[in-house]
Amino acid sequence: EVQLLESGGGLVQPGGSLRLSCAASGFTFSNYDMSWVRRAPGKGLEWVSNVNTGGDTTYYTDSVKGRFTISRDNSKNTLYLQMNGLRAEDTAVYYCARTPYYYDNTGYYYYFDYWAQGTLVTVSS
């Protein structure tokens, strides 16, 4: 059974830092891209970041570029999100999600097939 278990959320002051972790089990972690997706209070889902299987290719939404860093440790089956320079607008429930892809002759296409339960990050003074 695929399981994703997050930790690291909490209350942090504006400008502060937090590191989220996501421990994976029930599948071969190193075979899958992984992502972080968030949902701010009263808002919809927003993709935040993606990392490829080897950890050497990453993508970010514009609003977190330069502040957040996604990484993974395949030996520990764990995904991370280092969040620096946090702002009030980063307040959200953060989900890690397994991110399979398919492809054709025009590109690669990514979706999210398993999600963790979410961890709340609150940025407030």
Added chain:
Amino acid sequence: EIVMTQSPATLSVSPGERVTLSCRASESVSSNLAWYQQKPGQAPRLLIYVASTRATGIPARFSGSGSGTEFTLTISSLQSEDFAVYYCQQCKSWPLTFGGGTKVEIK
């Protein structure tokens, strides 16, 4: 960035009714679209990918259709456990983007 727009924002429905949710992309995504269901306090759940392929364990009452810029999620006969928020997501290009969601509530 591809903007995804869902309509309506809220849908009031009685159990047993047929439900149709719409999703529009600001540019063609071909068939590269997924649908998710999210209930309060729960993680999202993948329903459909590649526009019309049901994910593992998803009941047959859920079906997806469309291509290009117009997509539809249909629930053939709404069950009590289907009251939730539904999101579409384009899979074509970075940044991956979601629609704003459609809340299906009890009438």
